[in-house]
Amino acid sequence: MKLKRQYLGVITPTAPFNFDATFHKPAHFPSGDNFWQPGERWQTFRWQSKNLGAIFRSVGTTQKPKVTVEIFSQKKLTSDFVESFIKEIVYRYNLNFDLTDFYEEFTKDNILGPVIKRMRGMRPGHQDSLYEYLIIGIVLQNCTVGRSIQMMQTLFDHYGPLLEFNGKRLWCFWEPGILEKVSEEDLRSLKLGYRAKFIKRIDDQFKEGLINEEKLRSQDMQTQMKELLKLYGVGPATVWYLLFDVFHQYDFFNHISPWEEKIYSHVFPVTGDRLIKYFDRFGRYKQLAVHYVWEDLWWQHKKKPISWLAKEIRA
DNA sequence: CATCAGGGCCCTG
DNA sequence: CAGGGCCCTGAT
Numbered sequence: 001m002k003l004k005r006q007y008l009g010v011i012t013p014t015a016p017f018n019f020d021a022t023f024h025k026p027a028h029f030p031s032g033d034n035f036w037q038p039g040e041r042w043q044t045f046r047w048q049s050k051n052l053g054a055i056f057r058s059v060g061t062t063q064k065p066k067v068t069v070e071i072f073s074q075k076k077l078t079s080d081f082v083e084s085f086i087k088e089i090v091y092r093y094n095l096n097f098d099l100t101d102f103y104e105e106f107t108k109d110n111i112l113g114p115v116i117k118r119m120r121g122m123r124p125g126h127q128d129s130l131y132e133y134l135i136i137g138i139v140l141q142n143c144t145v146g147r148s149i150q151m152m153q154t155l156f157d158h159y160g161p162l163l164e165f166n167g168k169r170l171w172c173f174w175e176p177g178i179l180e181k182v183s184e185e186d187l188r189s190l191k192l193g194y195r196a197k198f199i200k201r202i203d204d205q206f207k208e209g210l211i212n213e214e215k216l217r218s219q220d221m222q223t224q225m226k227e228l229l230k231l232y233g234v235g236p237a238t239v240w241y242l243l244f245d246v247f248h249q250y251d252f253f254n255h256i257s258p259w260e261e262k263i264y265s266h267v268f269p270v271t272g273d274r275l276i277k278y279f280d281r282f283g284r285y286k287q288l289a290v291h292y293v294w295e296d297l298w299w300q301h302k303k304k305p306i307s308w309l310a311k312e313i314r315a
Numbered sequence: 316c317a318t319c320a321g322g323g324c325c326c327t328g
Numbered sequence: 329c330a331g332g333g334c335c336c337t338g339a340t
Contacts, residue, residue, distance in 0.1 A: 141323045147337060148322080193335025198324080235324045259322045313322090 003053050003072035003165040007082050010059075010068055013095040017065030018121030019058035022093055025126075026298040029145050031152050032171040033160070034127070043127050044163050044172035047085050050077075051172050053165035054089075062121050067095075072165035094123035094248065102285050111268065112282070112289055115296040124291050126245035130213040131176040131206050133246050134231070137238040138198045145313065154190045177207030198233025205231070213246075221249045244287050251284040262312050267293055 023041035035042040045052040053072035060066030069089065071082065090096055099121070106112040126133065139151040156162075156171035159179070163172050179187070179200060187196035205211055211231075216224055224247050228239050236255040243249040253276050256264065265271040270278045282289035301309050 138323095142321060142335090143323095144321075144337070150337095188335080191336065194324085194333090195335075233324070237323060257322055 001051060001074065001161050001163050003051070003074055003163055005070055005072050005166070006075075006077045007071040008068065009071075009082070009086065010066060011086065011090065011095060012060075013065040013067060013123075014098060015065055016062045016099065016121035017060070017095075017123075018062060018119060019056075019065070019067065021119050021122035021295060021299065022095075022125065023056060025295060026302045027294055029140075029148050029152075031149065032156055033173065034170065035168060042166075042168060042170060044170045045085070045127070046129075046132075046173045046175060047088065048081065049175060050081075051161055051163055052085070053163050053170065055166060065121075070166070072163075092125055092127055094125040097123050097125075099123075102288060105285070106282065106289065109281075112292065115292050119292055119296050119299070122292065122295065124244065124248065124250070124288055128173070128246070130211065130216070130242070130246050131202075132173045133242060134202050134234070134238075135173075135199060137241055138195050138202070138233055139192070140241075141195065141233075141238065151190070151192055151195070154192075158190065177203060179203040180207055195233070201232040217247060221247075221252060224249070240287075244291070250288040251286065253279045253286045253290070259312065263294075263297070263309065264290075266308055266312075267297065 020036075020038055024036040033044045039058045041056045043054050043056070045054060050073055055070045055072075057068045058066075059068050069086065071077065071085065077085075103116055103120075107116055128136065135155065136152065139148045139155075143151075153171075159174040159182075160171040161174070162169055180203070182200075184196050184200050187200060190196075192199065216227060219227075221243065225239055225243060228234050228242050229236075234242070237257045240252070240255050243252065256275055261272065261275065264275050268275060268278055279286040279290060297306070297309065300306060
């Protein structure tokens with residue numbers, strides 16, 4: 001499906017702003033719906049039932065941030081549509097986030113201080129809707145990076161439209177509910193294993209309109225957690241990813257999966273169950289603080305491989 | 316070749 | 329609340 005450029009605009013994020021660390025998270029597994037190189041991010045979006053391509057480019061500095069956004073689609077877009085889409089972009093990537101308090105509180109912290117210096121201006125956030133992130137969360141479960149990548153690509157191959165814009169082809173998420181006519185057996189044949197049932201049921205619930213992302217966003221964290229845990233296939237490991245990346249909650253830390261613990265143990269002075277207690281020192285920013293440390297580690301690894309980290313990442 | 320743990324979750328007892 | 333089963337993959 002070929003898309004044409006329909007819009008070019010400018011977004012001015014709050015300062016300080018780190019374009020690359022915001023638009024590219026090396027800790028996330030790579031997927032065929034985006035492309036990144038320094039100063040530039042390409043991303044497909046399924047928004048209000050339209051297939052969109054977007055290219056974000058940094059045209060400012062850390063202190064005077066400016067991002068251009070090009071939007072591609074098949075047909076012309078109304079200004080209302082563009083406005084709502086941009087608003088959503090600003091939310092998802094946290095472009096209006098105010099980091100001042102966080103930096104003031106922790107810039108002198110032994111571990112966090114140097115990280116803040118290196119990652120200055122990075123926003124937490126993620127490009128996907130709740131539905132899309134649920135799919136990702138499920139293909140992450142109980143398997144290696146390689147397998148997650150493979151399952152995600154197989155799903156794109158079967159259900160995601162392939163979009164072409166500005167000379168690149170990228171896969172796009174499908175409309176929630178599209179799996180109605182797909183049987184669990186069909187999904188199983190894509191080597192999703194027991195996850196087929198989770199994906200099927202979640203897609204069903206979106207089709208039925210039982211999940212309202214907008215409404216959930218406006219509710220408090222405890223309510224969000226309770227509601228998300230009701231979803232079939234969402235447990236403690238998946239729910240915190242969702243709360244953090246989709247709902248932008250930073251004041252909680254209740255779960256560390258085994259592989260994460262191994263990595264934290266290399267960075268923080270305590271191990272095991274004591275880690276969660278240790279993170280209390282980061283107060284209402286505990287999840288954000290750990291995100292900073294985590295992403296910093298992966299960025300460093302990207303620049304100059306860290307051998308112990310390479311061992312912990314099961315390729 | 317066979318066996319088994321793994322970046323969870325659900326369900327049962 | 330502990331523990332078995334589940335899909336697949338790759339390590340041993």
